[in-house]
Amino acid sequence: MTSTIDATPTVLRPHAEQLYAAELEALAAADDLPRPPGWRMSPQAVVTYLLGDGKDVSAKYIGPRRLMEVAVATLATDRALLLLGVPGTAKTWVSEHLAAAISGDSTLLVQGTAGTPEEAMRYGWNYARLLAEGPTAGAVVASPVMRAMRTGAIARIEELTRVPSDVQDTLLTILSEKTLPVPELGEEVQAVKGFNVIATANDRDRGVNELSSALRRRFNTVVLPVPGTVEEEVEIVAQRVASLGRSLELPEVPDAITEIRRVVTVFRELREGLTADGRTKLKSPSGTLSTAEAISVMTSGMALASHFGDGTVRAADVAAGIRGAVVRDTVSDAVVWREYLETVARERDGWKDFYRAAREAE
Structure with a gap:
């Protein structure tokens, strides 16, 4: 018996930039407002993409407009964004759509857990190449955060407060200096304009691995509420x-x-x-x-x-x-x-x- 595999399987859950490609393209094409460096559209257009225009652009988030304006404005500065709220308040959904609208890529994602290693935030090594070549640039395995820094994109970190505190603190230099040292190579990765970080955290997880005061200062926090009515x-x-x-x-x-x-x-x-x-x-x-x-x-x-x-x-x-x-x-x-x-x-x-x-x- 022989079997065939569909070379182009239907994706069960397309990324936001794939599912809403037509809306993103139309908004970007009609957008004549100033864009921050590295952004695919202006902050005003990003908010329109999130909240919809009542006609051709569907609403991705239903809630206070001001919250989305604050979130988008934060990402246009050197401050990272922390979306905080109880489970089910669309934190992940909003972070994905923000990354899709700003960078055109929502896939640079770190899923935070109690077992998240430091390599997930910084970089790891291809050990076969490391043994064969020693520490070389080719042996480095870039994390999603490192890839976002190199390309000037948005990196997403889910459930940041579930990540061990020592791993959380690897973000300090990245967020404050916008660099990621690679001491084994005597080099550093400097963030390209457009880079920023969106993290999410659960109100219910307070006390699990709370952010240090130093790390919290590097985030602007936006609390997403439960629907009001x-x-x-x-x-x-x-x-x-x-x-x-x-x-x-x-x-x-x-x-x-x-x-x-x-x-x-x-x-x-x-x-x-x-x-x-x-x-x-x-x-x-x-x-x-x-x-x-x-x-x-x-x-x-x-x-x-x-x-x-x-x-x-x-x-x-x-x-x-x-x-x-x-x-x-x-x-x-x-x-x-x-x-x-x-x-x-x-x-x-x-x-x-x-x-x-x-x-x-x-």
Whole structure:
């Protein structure tokens, strides 16, 4: 038996600069405003790309315009940008689109973990060449940060506060002096104009590996908030679910706004510990119940409705997903969820179907 491999497989998740190439090209072509050195478009055009123009440019971020203006202005200076917020506030999403708009390359990424080595921030070695040639330029394996410095691009560092403190501090010289010494070669890499760093950090990780005061001074911090209103969060979820559905090539389903609003309402009420009308106090579960989790629940619901239902997203398609997001601790969170069902969902007009589906999913 012989098999063939598609030489041009369909990419499951294109990078921002690939997915939105037409928008980026059109914005850059029409942009006659001053551009910082090394930037593909002006700061004003970058903000338009992020927030949309209501016509030809789709909104990538739905939230306060001023936050995006501050973030973009920071990157036009010599200060690095730290996007801070609770899980699910679009920190990674914003950092990717900022890099795509400014540099045309969002792939220069370091994923921060407790095991991130110093080489991920600076450089490593090709040990076969190192043994054969000794320390030479050809034996150096450049990190994403080093590559960004050489090309004048944006480097992205995800979950910076999860990185060990001694590895974090390798950024000090890079951010302050804009150089990366390579003492083994007696050389240094000097950053080309356009280079900067966008880091993200999770509010929940405070105390894990907090940034030193010296490192924090080299960042300008922008806090990305949770959506301010139900309508804003519903719009975010609806937009991302539609985009993901197209990317995953799910069969089209009728408008699912009713269930989107229900998922968002459940998450917001449990997150805030209070019903929308302000009359009933609620216990909050241990999880964050972020907008990103609402998007995940709705995407799963769409898949269920498309492949195992009649194509219409109903309460039964999202109930199990909501329970899975809420009940992380099988003891304490299960109590919170049951109490919500009995005191809120059971008594709310138009929620009988959701109450039944949620009870059946237990």
